[in-house]
Amino acid sequence: DAKTTQPPSMDCAEGRAANLPCNHSTISGNEYVYWYRQIHSQGPQYIIHGLKNNETNEMASLIITEDRKSSTLILPHATLRDTAVYYCISYTGFQKLVFGTGTRLLVSP
Amino acid sequence: GAVVSQHPSWVICKSGTSVKIECRSLDFQATTMFWYRQFPKQSLMLMATSNEGSKATYEQGVEKDKFLINHASLTLSTLTVTSAHPEDSSFYICSARDASQGETQYFGPGTRLLVL
Numbered sequence: 001d002a003k004t005t006q007p008p009s010m011d012c013a014e015g016r017a018a019n020l021p022c023n024h025s026t027i028s029g030n031e032y033v034y035w036y037r038q039i040h041s042q043g044p045q046y047i048i049h050g051l052k053n054n055e056t057n058e059m060a061s062l063i064i065t066e067d068r069k070s071s072t073l074i075l076p077h078a079t080l081r082d083t084a085v086y087y088c089i090s091y092t093g094f095q096k097l098v099f100g101t102g103t104r105l106l107v108s109p
Numbered sequence: 110g111a112v113v114s115q116h117p118s119w120v121i122c123k124s125g126t127s128v129k130i131e132c133r134s135l136d137f138q139a140t141t142m143f144w145y146r147q148f149p150k151q152s153l154m155l156m157a158t159s160n161e162g163s164k165a166t167y168e169q170g171v172e173k174d175k176f177l178i179n180h181a182s183l184t185l186s187t188l189t190v191t192s193a194h195p196e197d198s199s200f201y202i203c204s205a206r207d208a209s210q211g212e213t214q215y216f217g218p219g220t221r222l223l224v225l
Contacts, residue, residue, distance in 0.1 A: 032212070043202045043216035044153065046111070087152075093212030096168075097143075097204075099152040 003027070004088045009104040012082075018075040020103050022088030025069040031092050033064060035073045037084040038102075044087065047073065078107045112136050113205050115217035122193055123225055130188045130220045132203030138183035139205035143214060144176070147200040159186055193224045 005023040012018040024033060032051050036044040048055055048062045050071075055062045061074040075082055087102040112135040122128050132142060141160050145153040157173075159165035159180035167173045177189040186205075190197055200221050204214040 034213070036216075038153075041200075041219070041221075043113075043115075043204075043219045046213055046215055049213065091212070093206075093208065096155050096158070097153075097214060099154075101152055 018078040020073040031090040039084040111215040113217040119221040134205040142186040
């Protein structure tokens, strides 16, 4: 079973920031928080990952709470092409990636 | 960087035939490759893990004699679905990881298999 919980769906207006929450209250000290997204009929796309510190790359920002029990993925200016299912996964290289049901983000004009 | 390709992108075959799917890491050496399967409206499920030059490790419930995996080089893994049946119709996705560069898995675009 997935060790994270996410809302099943979210809506966002084009151009606005999309803030996708994830709860991982049982995360262990050596597990990273990974975010992937899957656009319809495609393979998952890696977005970002982090351990303790907040991270930012060209796609998104990842905010991890100090107790590491939850995190938020931020897409600063959502576009229609960001419509996808977003998966939050807690993971170390010694484990297998377990995909839960994710959050279905719909970006509307 | 970190591009993974799959071939073919889709395939239709008759029941009882075998189908081979290729997964390639284009710009890095994949010490480990993974094969997943995704049925409609469901999430990805790991089928097996393969390390270059060694036998694959299969997840519980996945028949190793039906889903043959070969990881003969650091850039290529193949999945062969033997004696395919309609219930094997699914979306097959591979991922690859270079352990020397971290634990991130990069996914291929997937192969859609339809068995008639």
